[in-house]
Amino acid sequence: MATIRYETEHRCAHCGKELFGRADKKYCNDTCRNKGNSNRRRRIKWDEPKFVYQISRDLLRNRKIMAETGVWTDDPKVVTRGSLLDKGFNFEFYTNILKTSKGDYHYCYEYGYKELDNGKILVVMTEKYFEMTIKIKDY
Numbered sequence: 418m419a420t421i422r423y424e425t426e427h428r429c430a431h432c433g434k435e436l437f438g439r440a441d442k443k444y445c446n447d448t449c450r451n452k453g454n455s456n457r458r459r460r461i462k463w464d465e466p467k468f469v470y471q472i473s474r475d476l477l478r479n480r481k482i483m484a485e486t487g488v489w490t491d492d493p494k495v496v497t498r499g500s501l502l503d504k505g506f507n508f509e510f511y512t513n514i515l516k517t518s519k520g521d522y523h524y525c526y527e528y529g530y531k532e533l534d535n536g537k538i539l540v541v542m543t544e545k546y547f548e549m550t551i552k553i554k555d556y
């Protein structure tokens with residue numbers, strides 16, 4: 418009588434050695450687990466184009482810097498360009514532009530800024546994103 422042997426593919430995710438025991442076991446020992454995990458982390462970093470997480474990081478940093486000015490929807494703040502740059506603000510990246518007759522607002526999420534004639538920066542906050550959240554909940 419012929420015996421059918423199924424290939425289980427149950428092998429260590431790092432060294433490829435056959436594994437015995439629990440079906441959810443992924444590595445043969447702690448050394449392989451540690452090496453496997455650090456390789457996986459490194460691979461994620463290398464696979465992702467560097468600029469993708471650099472831009473995401475800069476957008477979030479811009480948002481945080483504007484939030485830290487204490488701005489609120491009905492309370493815009495005027496700051497210097499230098500004070501924003503000192504904190505690492507990146508004027509290159511923003512999520513959207515609002516064009517008005519008085520100039521363009523560059524937004525990073527709900528916070529935005531506009532360059533004033535005196536060289537200073539007006540920081541504003543919009544309720545637009547809150548409204549979007551409410552609308553989505555209504556549907």
Ligand SMILES: [Zn+2]
Nearest residue numbers: 429432445449
């Ligand atoms: Zn192993």
